[in-house]
Amino acid sequence: MVTSGVTLRASNPGGIPCGPVPRHDRDALARAAGHETWQDAVRATADLAQQEAAKILGISHPTVRVWRKELGLDVATARPDAAQRRAEFAADPADPRHGTANGYRNLGCRCERCTQAWTDYSRTRTHPVIKEPTRRDQGS
Numbered sequence: 001m002v003t004s005g006v007t008l009r010a011s012n013p014g015g016i017p018c019g020p021v022p023r024h025d026r027d028a029l030a031r032a033a034g035h036e037t038w039q040d041a042v043r044a045t046a047d048l049a050q051q052e053a054a055k056i057l058g059i060s061h062p063t064v065r066v067w068r069k070e071l072g073l074d075v076a077t078a079r080p081d082a083a084q085r086r087a088e089f090a091a092d093p094a095d096p097r098h099g100t101a102n103g104y105r106n107l108g109c110r111c112e113r114c115t116q117a118w119t120d121y122s123r124t125r126t127h128p129v130i131k132e133p134t135r136r137d138q139g140s
């Protein structure tokens with residue numbers, strides 16, 4: 001049996017760091033941004049978009065996502081997304097947007113009134129409904 005003088009797998013202070021940012025580094029980053037701990041920093045910026053929070057905390061926005069996720073904040077504090085807004089709209093028959101082409105096309109409602117409105121709207125168009133030029137919505 002060969003006895004190695006150095007055990008490579010033991011803690012290697014001078015080694016290249018790998019894996020997630022160590023806790024103390026997170027706290028250092030948070031303190032630099034005026035917070036006590038990284039958890040405080042994440043909670044204090046939880047209402048902001050990831051990019052905004054990242055800018056304030058001086059970290060990358062994927063890091064914001066990771067930190068939020070670790071605190072269980074990523075989903076809970078997210079703003080309602082399009083899918084949720086649509087679901088809420090569809091679930092509320094009293095919403096005045098039912099019975100409009102907007103309700104059908106932009107909000108994805110397929111209730112009778114919206115479908116009818118969309119049908120009427122399509123009929124009034126000069127051309128049959130064909131593929132419209134693709135327009136990427138910004139910020140979605």
Ligand SMILES: [Zn+2]
Pocket residue numbers: 090097098099103109110111112113114115
């Ligand atoms: Zn509808």
